[in-house]
């Protein structure tokens with residue numbers, strides 16, 4: 001009999017509820033997801049559909065007292081919603097990397113890029129300083145920041161938006177995480193740079209077998225990168241399937257509208 005490997009990530013019945021108003025407000029309902037090693041899955045939906053809340057919960061970054069999370073987020077079988085915080089911190093940046101829409105808010109403005117790219121290595125490994133630098137420089141080159149030595153010594157404000165996003169990506173993958181969560185990583189960038197970042201994510205996935213959870217409002221982008229797509233609306237999953245199924249044969253009106261909103265020139 002074939003040995004059935006458990007998925008890298010399994011989200012079961014995730015509900016996220018805010019308690020900061022008089023009446024509690026649920027923003028994510030019964031979210032389910034299975035992500036296998038090396039797989040790329042996309043979450044797509046319009047603004048306010050609950051994509052970011054879901055991504056933040058999976059990344060273990062929703063720890064506010066005024067919200068309640070129900071369900072399970074199993075990373076290699078361990079429930080991130082109920083495990084001790086110290087356990088979660090061991091995974092963040094090491095096993096689970098994250099990139100967000102606006103690197104300017106994620107990067108520390110007063111620290112040089114090299115320092116920030118190396119941060120997870122400093123936190124999670126005993127690798128000596130010189131070796132950390134070498135690893136960071138080679139990674140900066142691999143995310144196509146060709147003048148790596150120069151970029152290493154620069155501050156975030158000295159880089160363009162696209163370069164900052166590449167540096168963020170390098171910082172997110174320096175420990176070779178098994179899972180990369182990318183929440184609208186290309187939204188602030190122009191179309192050409194967007195395509196380059198998507199290509200880069202594909203390269204990382206192919207070379208390192210990194211599983212990627214890619215969050216975007218742009219169905220065209222999602223379908224180019226992801227094998228499977230989850231469509232969200234108003235906190236609910238409305239449709240899920242392979243990129244091809246969703247794009248070629250959408251079942252839900254909402255998905256059809258998302259496809260219709262894509263300019264003809266960028267449709268597949």
Ligand SMILES: Nc1ncnc2c1ncn2[C@@H]1O[C@H](COP(=O)(O)OP(=O)(O)OP(=O)(O)O)[C@@H](O)[C@H]1O
Pocket residue numbers: 018020025027045046047048049050051052053054217
């Ligand atoms: N503190 C809060 N209290 C109540 N509701 C909130 C709070 N923060 C966010 N929300 C709501 O949660 C819902 C989901 O937001 P989320 O950021 O996940 O959407 P999104 O799909 O990622 O959209 P966007 O692409 O604009 O970020 C939204 O309706 C938002 O208004």
